[in-house]
Amino acid sequence: MTAQLNVSDFLHGGDYNPEQWLDHPEIIDQDFNFFKEANINDVTLGIFSWAQLEPEEGKFDFSWLDDIFDRAEAQNGHVILATPSGAKPRWLAEKYPEVLRTNEDGSKNIFGERHNHCYTSPVYRQKVQEINRKLAERYGHRKSLILWHISNEYGGSCYCDLCQDAFRDWLKAKYHTLDNLNRAYWAKFWSHTYTSWDQVHSPSPLGDQTLLGLNLDWKRFVTDRTIDFYEAEIKPLRELTPNIPITTNFMGGNPPESHVHYDLDYQKFAQHVDIVSWDSYPNWANDYESTAHLAMKTALMNDVMRSLKHQNYLIMESTPSQVNWHPYNRAKLPGMHQMGSLQQVAHGADAVNYFQLHQSRGSSEMFHGAVITHQLSDKTRIFKEVAQVGQDLVNLKPAKATHYQSAKVAIVYDYDNMWALDDSRNYSNETKKYWRTIQEHYQYFWEHDIPVDLISTQDDLTPYTLVIDPMHFMMSEAFTEKLRDYVQQGGHLVGTYMTGIVDKNFLAYLGGWPQALHDVYGVEFQETTTLYPKQHNHVAAFDKTYTVNDYADTVTVDTAQSLATYQDDFFAGSSALTKNTCGKGTAYYVAARTEEAFLEDFYDQLADEFSLKPDLPIEKQGPTVSIQVREKAGQQFFFVINFSEKPATVTTTKSLTEVLSGQNVAAGTQALKPFDVKVYTV
Amino acid sequence: MTAQLNVSDFLHGGDYNPEQWLDHPEIIDQDFNFFKEANINDVTLGIFSWAQLEPEEGKFDFSWLDDIFDRAEAQNGHVILATPSGAKPRWLAEKYPEVLRTNEDGSKNIFGERHNHCYTSPVYRQKVQEINRKLAERYGHRKSLILWHISNEYGGSCYCDLCQDAFRDWLKAKYHTLDNLNRAYWAKFWSHTYTSWDQVHSPSPLGDQTLLGLNLDWKRFVTDRTIDFYEAEIKPLRELTPNIPITTNFMGGNPPESHVHYDLDYQKFAQHVDIVSWDSYPNWANDYESTAHLAMKTALMNDVMRSLKHQNYLIMESTPSQVNWHPYNRAKLPGMHQMGSLQQVAHGADAVNYFQLHQSRGSSEMFHGAVITHQLSDKTRIFKEVAQVGQDLVNLKPAKATHYQSAKVAIVYDYDNMWALDDSRNYSNETKKYWRTIQEHYQYFWEHDIPVDLISTQDDLTPYTLVIDPMHFMMSEAFTEKLRDYVQQGGHLVGTYMTGIVDKNFLAYLGGWPQALHDVYGVEFQETTTLYPKQHNHVAAFDKTYTVNDYADTVTVDTAQSLATYQDDFFAGSSALTKNTCGKGTAYYVAARTEEAFLEDFYDQLADEFSLKPDLPIEKQGPTVSIQVREKAGQQFFFVINFSEKPATVTTTKSLTEVLSGQNVAAGTQALKPFDVKVYTV
Amino acid sequence: MTAQLNVSDFLHGGDYNPEQWLDHPEIIDQDFNFFKEANINDVTLGIFSWAQLEPEEGKFDFSWLDDIFDRAEAQNGHVILATPSGAKPRWLAEKYPEVLRTNEDGSKNIFGERHNHCYTSPVYRQKVQEINRKLAERYGHRKSLILWHISNEYGGSCYCDLCQDAFRDWLKAKYHTLDNLNRAYWAKFWSHTYTSWDQVHSPSPLGDQTLLGLNLDWKRFVTDRTIDFYEAEIKPLRELTPNIPITTNFMGGNPPESHVHYDLDYQKFAQHVDIVSWDSYPNWANDYESTAHLAMKTALMNDVMRSLKHQNYLIMESTPSQVNWHPYNRAKLPGMHQMGSLQQVAHGADAVNYFQLHQSRGSSEMFHGAVITHQLSDKTRIFKEVAQVGQDLVNLKPAKATHYQSAKVAIVYDYDNMWALDDSRNYSNETKKYWRTIQEHYQYFWEHDIPVDLISTQDDLTPYTLVIDPMHFMMSEAFTEKLRDYVQQGGHLVGTYMTGIVDKNFLAYLGGWPQALHDVYGVEFQETTTLYPKQHNHVAAFDKTYTVNDYADTVTVDTAQSLATYQDDFFAGSSALTKNTCGKGTAYYVAARTEEAFLEDFYDQLADEFSLKPDLPIEKQGPTVSIQVREKAGQQFFFVINFSEKPATVTTTKSLTEVLSGQNVAAGTQALKPFDVKVYTV
Incomplete structure (x- = not known):
């Protein structure tokens, strides 16, 4: 079931928690005046408002929220309504301790913070459904309601007995028999054979931490359990408001790495939302990289989010100035707010929303940037820059119905692979750097304004002229064949070192590479040399020499052609870059991690050869x-x-x-x- | 109730635990001979002696202590008698587990170490009062007894259920209603509203850690609870020995920061002791700063201690050579012991005491420096340097009845402010450095021999020509008015960046600065720029240019005059230092953190203008x-x-x-x- | 009881866990073909095979192991049979939770990992004895069985109530009375007096951590408890197979320090095995030291292992290529495998065994190097280098019956001393570096091909011309006398700074050095200066000047002769190196830690004087x-x-x-x- 977001303007607004100011209605009056002044046309309400909406179990108070809806509608504003499950009331935790999360070491939380409820607890699911139903009943037909915002930044996991049981059920559904489980986990090693399902337990600092299959399944389970909880959350909404689209705010791109969100497989989760939205917090004005370099990493994150559903998306949170959780909370310099906001629009965002519209007076986020600050003024630098972006978005209305240009280049990334690679006891934990590698491959294209999609292994490859598949350590046999099919039918493929080592069960491929990889690349993988930080090899290619860092695969060349050779170590003279014709397409194997200049020169050749560069006025x-x-x-x-x-x-x-x-x-x-x-x- | 310390000599002595040598009386004989040789005229007895004084519950053995009193008196020595609560006997912990502390994560201690009893446990309070009463009864009228030393280096906190209840009571007394509590903690945010007092719990890694008001109240409670325990301790002493003064040894000044003690509000605690004493352990002869720089930081700590009661104070512990807990335990170089000991006397100390007089043969402090070392000799370098200081103090007797010169300059520091600033989710945790900022302002005055008091917000400001109030982030409205009154009546004030942001409840001031701050400084605070470590601004002032690090406030100038301007960033040209005339006085606002040279030049002007420099022969x-x-x-x-x-x-x-x-x-x-x-x- | 290992060839083989491949017998067939090809003549079986051998409690399956014995014997191979106690089956932990270890903080493990059973649990001891008895009954008379391999890399400790009771019993046996215990622990300090044996508890983060005697006794107990468990393990083997020798694989030498194994006193444990074996994993090809420097450190570790029983020993594990747990898992470069393998043989190893012969397909060690890798090929670089070493060992057969040359130089090291020194609250924890100091003294001799034994305080000193005894902080009076006797009878001794400070109870020697040390060195120790990292002294000696780092003892010279003097600090001009004639021998005291060049020049003089240099063709x-x-x-x-x-x-x-x-x-x-x-x- 999918519902569409139907709004003709770009959205400009964000989180608004007026329940903090109910005893100061003049402040709420002023807020709405300021909203109008800054061309703010949406408010996201109700996040963390459970204690206000249901001050005692079963006693609800919606009067204040009714009023805010009225105010929004009075100035033709849109409302995004949140379900309040991200922060439970104290009375709920007090009465039903099962809703509190149990930690990895078995310790049980007491009430506190947020985002830390058990995803399995039947009581919690029931209580969430009750309040969600109330919200849908009361506000589902408000003309201003355009979108459901489910909970907030789902994350973390619970290790309680209920969750352990759910994990066992999940494994039974996956493996059917203990024999299959033991085989998949290679459990005979170290006498880890399971002889009863009751022996299954999540990875634990007090128990197993190196059963690689178990570690990986637990991560997969956490994604599935979170989605399962989310599906329970939205059940009353789908029932009562089938035409209101649903999203939940994703995360990612945080400093210093601008890394894709790690703990949940968003490629999977995104299939369950109607529209992707996310919270974007680059630390513009930092001191360790150029603005352009951070812009590249942020562009990539936006491309990631757009590619999840191959649709426009929403910025659900961003800061007009600074956050309060970076190591150095520096505000954006003048102009940076416009720069960063419109970059997101350029990559396909249809909304620029803020956390938050009015700064909280106390508690943990009181110094997180906001449109209306403690100064309660529209004369602040922040307010003026926000109003500027508001005006920009009005002016951009003719561009609202557009989509991001279609890309001929795709980079593959995969959650299972990322998790498995990081957990593999091989190479060096210090230098695996999967996401940084994705960034290094992306950089050339961003710098040359060549659009790129960031795709999953489930995506169709055929629309793309060039597919780049870096460090694909864990690769299913199905995907090896998908790659071969793609190339044979005329696609162009780039693969790299540390590819095709283990299958989806985290078991090594035996007897060398899967046949399809051998076919497509025309080489056979031999061994990966892990270099210490002060050790380097060099590659001669394109009439230049490039430094090799961290990793160097050695391969034997079969049907491929060698385009570059190593210069040092015992494998000097062997191939560091190969090109293979396979059917109607070609496949390149980049055997080593090099300085950026190598990728720049390499991709520049491919861009010319495959006509990837855009034709712009x-x-x-x-x-x-x-x-x-x-x-x-x-x-x-x-x-x-x-x-x-x-x-x-x-x-x-x-x-x-x-x-x-x-x-x-x-x-x-x-x-x-x-x-x-x-x-x-x- | 206050009793006076009446001694006509400077005290020279320290901790002595002869219970370790009861089976070797010849060692005790020799110790007292050595004391005489080194002009040691006081011994501090009984610290951690509980197990020796009460080997079984209710069975006491004072015979050995009687003997030590006799020996001290035989050579006209003074005795400082300690209550033994700092280290409980094993039998007590075994029989009454409630006396053992519960940790922040809920884990319960077993017996071990010291300083870790519950401050609430009724059993512990009763047992402490019993033994204290016995000590007072037996030794209260000994002519040698000059001072009670209560427990030892109070510190830490307990999180047991008894303490949670005490915390709830403390909050009820402060806030009266849950509504007040919720408002003060801004608890509507994140649905943290309390609906029952039973829901209150100390900050916890398993629960709330970012409810800023709660965090701060817990710290305040810990000080109050410690004082409450202390008051229970001294009750039998006040009753039986009303004329014997009471102290407890404070801490502070430890390497590498020489920071004021952090966990207990000594400005509050000091009101409960008759005389301030403290344990001073600068790491002379380190490799990362000059001796003079450490001397400046140590001078400041002595001024802090003297200013607590605006009286002379005692060095209760110091080492004749080295400690055993610094990262590098280097002994003082020849001469440094005299230098450091007399520096303390110069700043107002009336005692130079050591931990310890005779080195323990085993256990954790066996390598902490002592007057009599394992060599059991008066020929060691240490012994000779101690004896030199002993002779110095005899020679200084004419200076005994003096006090430290009265100061015209005061620097304000405040515990609530320090705790709140460090816990604020703003700026950068790496660079807040409140105490280092105090040191930077103090340095000019120390280098120019201008006396300074380190005062609290409760102190009278009117005796001072110049009051410096750095980084006063959390400031009560009452204090803003106290500052205005002070300046209007002719005082001179220096304030800095990051001032007047939150009130005593950790709630932001709304609508800009409190009116009194605006009046006194004649500027309006706009925003604080947090610089990354590699980022700098510059300030032009006094015909020079100075580097700005870490923080730069921007202000709009109202009635003030600008004395310096920023050179870089978007606020280049705006004021970085202002001077405002307010009534009969003047107020300066130092908007940025600068290199030390700026403060030196600035204060040099003020010193001339306000005639602060001393007239010395x-x-x-x-x-x-x-x-x-x-x-x-x-x-x-x-x-x-x-x-x-x-x-x-x-x-x-x-x-x-x-x-x-x-x-x-x-x-x-x-x-x-x-x-x-x-x-x-x- | 001692049994001899009787094999006429060098052993070449290692850990083999074919239970992972029982459903692929063709792989096992191929493995044995590859063994033959690589001159592999031994397999170590059964490590961690418990779940395969006893899939349910009391139900045993030896069929697969019978088959592997048959295969080994079919090609005249040797079998080393392991007891499986290193990894218990899940069913055992599920049914008898007492076998799971309790951690230092009191938390109880769940099943997981390995090497983490309680050493005291009666159930575990019984179950281990049962399966060991079965193994001995079934395989004890197999002609291929040459050696028992007991458990695997014993280590760690358990803090459960059973172990606490065992610790109390151990203390009772050692101290007899609480009075003795209190005296030894100097427990009167801090009121730590024990008044009941029940109050004794292991050191704990929740209790005592600075009772130095307790800390040390716990470490001693852990060694004794481990040996006690080991003795229980081997009981059925000694009974049923008295002629089969027994070993357990020791550890040590891991990067980056190549440190001797720390947690168990191998000098004690070695008395309980028939032959020493160990697992050797130097990180050849690292980037922070030369190959020769790592070779020196590795040579030392081999000399340590040989010296434990003054016999040839076995390499029980090593990697043919890389491990999977170094920070950077780089494979050996071509030639390094031969280099490293034969270095071990040169120092007295009679076996070169690998972990492992066939790489595990999954789980934690799937990427640890192996002879047969996932490529299942004899064409890999690894396989060829292993086969080369196999051929080398065949060619070396004439050297099999040899022993390592006898040494005239011995370096003393001692576990109690190492533990006590590291736990002493003195000096600097950053720079104690006991083992690195041993390496620095060893280096000269290695570089000049002068053989060295690494001996314990229990060893006979008289075979040696020169005994070096560095940093012997904790030294028994008995050993001070042993040193004096040795020198008086003509031996030559070198001692260093930080020697003879505490006795075996961790109590300081009073009144200066023990008389025997004074006699032997002819100096009296005064004090140790601990230098900060940027501080240095200098020593003038041998017409040169050398830098002093970290530590400098000052001594007064009595009968000795000064060979070198300090150049700086208050002790400039005093002796930094002394030589004393004592009876027929001489003793040198190296008072400071110097740059390596000083030791080189010093030992070069001694080597000439005492004719230590070898006469080689x-x-x-x-x-x-x-x-x-x-x-x-x-x-x-x-x-x-x-x-x-x-x-x-x-x-x-x-x-x-x-x-x-x-x-x-x-x-x-x-x-x-x-x-x-x-x-x-x-």
Whole structure:
């Protein structure tokens, strides 16, 4: 079942918790005036409001929320309504301790913080369904209600007896027999053979931590259990409000790595939401990387989120200034808020929402940035920059019905692979760096404005001219064959070191690579050399020499052609990059981790060969300006952003309209201020 | 009720635990001979002696202690008698487990270590009162008894059910209603509303850790609970020995930060003791700072202790050589013991006591420095240096009845503020550095021999010409008004960045600064920029440019005058230092954290303007020589100390007497050896 | 009772767990073919096979193991049979939870991992004895059975109530009365007096952690308890197979420190095994030290193992390529496997065994190197290098009956001393570095091919010309006298800073050094200066100046002669190295920790003076080539190994036979390839 989000404007708003100010209605009055002033057109209500909505078990108070709905509607605003399960009331935990989470070491939580309920507890599921039903009954037909926001940033796991039982059931459904389980976990090793299902227990610091299959299954189970809880949450909503779309706010991209969210398989979870939304908190203005480098990593995260459903998505949270949980909570510099907000729109976001609209006066997030700060003023730098973005989004309305341009390049990433690789007792834990590797492969394309999708192993490969599949350590046989089919039918593939080592049960492939990998790459994997940090090899290719770090596979070349050779160590002279023709396509094997320049030169050749570079009416110098395209039938919008504290120029090659200013622009040089954004259309 | 310490000599002695040697009386004989040799005139007895005094429940053995009293009195020595509550006997913990502390995670201690009893346990309080009563009855009228030493280095906290109940009672007394509590804790946020007092629990890694008001109240409660226990301890002593003064040994100043003691609010606790005493363990001879820099930090700690009651104080513990718990336990170099001991006297100490007089043969502190070491000899370097200090204190007897000179400068520090600032989710945890900031402001004055008091928000400000109030993040409205009154009546005030942000409930001030701060500084705070470590701004002032680190407030200037401007970032050109006339006084706002040179130049101007520099008959070159003054009616003693491994000179501008040597010294150049001390008087 | 290992070949083989492949007999067939091909002549069976041998309580299945014995015997292979106690079956833990270990904090393990059973549990001891008896009954008379391998890498400790009781019994047996215990633990300090045996508890993070005697006794107890368990394990084996020798695999030498095993006193444990075996895992090809430096540290570890029983020993585990638990799991470079394997043989190893022969397909050790890898091929680099070593060992058969040359130099090390020194609250925990100090003293001798034994305080000193006794902080009075006797009778002794401080009860020696130390060294220890890392002193000696780091003892010289003096600090000019004649011998006291060059020059003088340098028919240049000698009556074998990635040469001074190649070699220059090994004999 899927419901659509039907809004004709870009959304601009965010989390609003007026229950903090009910004894100061003049503050709420002022808030709504400020919303209007800043072109804020949506409020996300009810997150963590359970104690206010149900102050005692079974006694509900919706009056204050009715009032906020009325106020929103009075100025034609939209409401995103949250279910309150992310933070339970104290009375609930007091009466039903089973709703509290049990930790990995067996200790039981007391009430506190949030996001820490048991996902299995029948009582908790029942109580959540009750209040969700009440909310749907009361607000489901409000004209302002456009979207359900389920809970908040699902995460973590519970290790209580109820969850242990659920895990056992999950394993029974997967493996059917203990014999299958023992085989999959290679449990004869170290006498770990299970002789009863009751012996199954989650990984534990007091028990098993190195049964690799168990570790991985537990992570898979946690995703499934979370989705199962989510499905229970939304049941009354689907029943009562089938036309209101549903989302839950995903996470990812946090400093310093801008890493994809780790603990839940969002590629799986995304199949259960109507629209993807996420909370985006890059630390602009940090001191360890250029603005452009962080922009690249943030672009990637936006492409990840868009690719989950291959649809536009929403920014559900972002900060107008600073957060309160980075190691250094520096506010954005002037202009950065516009820069960062419109970057997200450029990559396919249809909303710029904030956490939060009005800063909490006390407690843990009182210093997290907000549109309306403790100064209670519309004269702050923050407020003005927010209002600027509000105006931008109004001006961008003609671009609202567009989608991000379709990509000819895809990068594969996979949760099972990431988890398995990190848990594998091989290589070096310090240098595996799966996501950084994804970023390194992505960088060339971002710098050259070539659109990229970040896809799962379940996605269709055939729309893509080039598929890049880095460090695919854990790969199913099915996917090896999918890759072979793709290449044989004309696709182009890039694979790398540390690929095709284990199957989905975390068991090693025996007798060498799966046949399909051998066929597609035309080489046979021999061994991976793990280099210490001060050790390097070198690769000669493209008339240059490049440094090798961390990892170097050695391969024997069969049908492939060698494009680069190692220069050092006992495998000097052997192939470090190969190209194989397989059916109608080609496959490249990048055997070593190199400095970035190698990937840049390599992909530049492929971009030329496969005609990947975009044909744009705007030319740029250097990689710190990014040009992203949203389009609909007959019209393209070119988002040109200067990710630098220095001015820049671009050259428009024909007459264009700049949408934010509404001005027509003749062909020629266009100036960009620091952190500037221009949106051109024909 | 206050009793006075009446001793005509400086005290020189320390902790003595002869119960370790009862089967070797010849060692005790020799110890007392050595005491005489080293001019040791006091012994602190009974610390941790409970198991010896009460070997079985209700069976007491005081015979050995009687003997030690006799021995002390036989050579006219003083006795400081400790209550033994710092370390309970095993039988007590075995029979009454409630006396053992419960940890933050709910785990219960078994017997071990020390300083870890429950402060609430009725049994423990009863048992402590019983033994204290016995001690008072038996020794209260001994002529040698000059002082009670209550327990030892109170610290830590207990999280047992008894303490949780006590905490609930404390909160009820403070807030009266749950509604008040919820408002103060801003508990509606995240659905944390309390609906029953039973739901209250201390902060916990298994529960709440980010309810800022709760965290702060717990810290306040721990101080109050500790004082409550202390008051229970001293009850029989006040009853039986009303004329014997009472102290407990405070802590602070430990390497590497020389930080004021953190966990207990000594400004509050000090109101309950008759005289302040503390344990001082600077790591002289370290490798990361100059001797003078550590001397400055140690001077500050002594000024802190003296300022607690604005009275002379006692060094209750110090080491003659090395400790055993620093990361590197290096002994003092020759001369450093005299240097460090007399520095304390110079700042107002009336005692130089050691932990310990005779080194323990085994167990955890067997390698902590002691006057009599395992060598059992008076020929060791340590013994000779101790005996030298003993002789010095005899020679200094004319200076005994003096007090530290009165200060015209005060620096405000506040425990609530320190705790709140450190717990605030803002800025950067790495760089808040409240105490280091206090040190940076103090440094100028120490280097120029200008006396400083370190005062609390409860202290009277009017005696001071200049009050410095750094990083006063949490400030009550009452104190904002106290500051305004002080300045309006002619006082001079220096405040800094990150001031006046939250009230005493840890709730943000709304609508900008409290009016009184606005009035006094004549500016309005806008925002604090948190810089990453590699980021810097610069300030132009006094015809120079200074580097800005970590923090830079931006302010709008109202009635103030700008004395310095930022050079970089979007707020280049705005004020970084302002001066405001308010009534008869002036107030300066230092908006940014700068390199030390800025404060030096700034305070040098103020020192001239407000005539803060002392008028001394001794002139020095450079800041590594320090001159501190003790005085009484008609006489001043000038403690001149060379905090350097290099020789130095000072110039006496008139004829003086050097007290340690007893020599008269004509005006002229006086040589100081490395680490040398001279005490001059007219 | 001692049984001898009677095998005429060097052993080459290792751990083999075919129970993982019972459903693939073709793999087992192939394995045995590969064994033959690689000259593998032994398999170690049954480690961690308990769940396969006894799938349900009391139901045994030996059929598969019978088959493997048959296969081994069919190709004249040897079997080392392991008892399976290192990993219990799940059903055992499920039915008898007492077998699971309790942790230091009182938490109880659930089933998981391995090596974590309670050493006291009567049930576990009974179950282990049952299965061991079955194994002995069934396989004790198999002709292929050459050795029992008891459990696996004994380690860790249990803190359950059963173990607490056992600890109390152990203490009662040692101290007899509480009074003795209290005196030994110096328990009057801090009121820690025991008044009941029930109050005794192991050191605990919830209780006592600084009662130094208790900490040390617990470590001693853990060794004794482990040996007690081991003795229970072997009881049925001794009864049924009195002629089959018994070993258990010891550990040590792991990166980065190549430290001797820490937790168990192997000097004590070794008295209970028939032959020493150990698991050797140096990280050849790392990036932080030269191959020669790691070779020195590894040579030392081999000398340690040989010296435990002053007999040849076995390498029970090693990797043919890489491990999976180093921070960087780099495989050996080509040639390193031969280099490292034959180094062990050169130092007295009679076996080169691997963990493991066939790589596990899944679970925690699936990526640990193995002879037969997932590629299931004899064409891998690993396999070929293993086969090379197999051939080498065949060629070396004439050297099998030899022993390592007898040493004239001994270095003393002691477990009590190591534990006590590390736990002493003195000096700096960062820089104690006992084992590194042992290595620094050893280095000179290794570099000059002078054989060294690493001996315990129980060993006879009289066979040695020179005894080196570094940092002997905890020394019994008996050993001080043993040292004096040794020197008086003509021995030569070197001692160092931080010696003779405490007795075996961890109580300080009073009144200065024990008389015997004073007599032997002719100096009196005064104090130890602990230097911070950036602080240094210097020593003038041998017409040079050397840097002093970390520690500098000051001594007063009595009968000794000063050979070197300090240059800095207050003790400049005092002795840093002394020489004393005592009876017929001499004793040197090295008062400070110096740069390596000092020890090199010092020992070079002693080597000349005491004629320690070997007389070899091979001359080398520089320290990266090592020459070790195995010998028997009438014949010597010279193992010449190039521990460098660069070629080297040696000069043979007479005609020799090179054993690996079988070639006769005329006197002259002999080339060594990188990592090359030559074995010469006359």
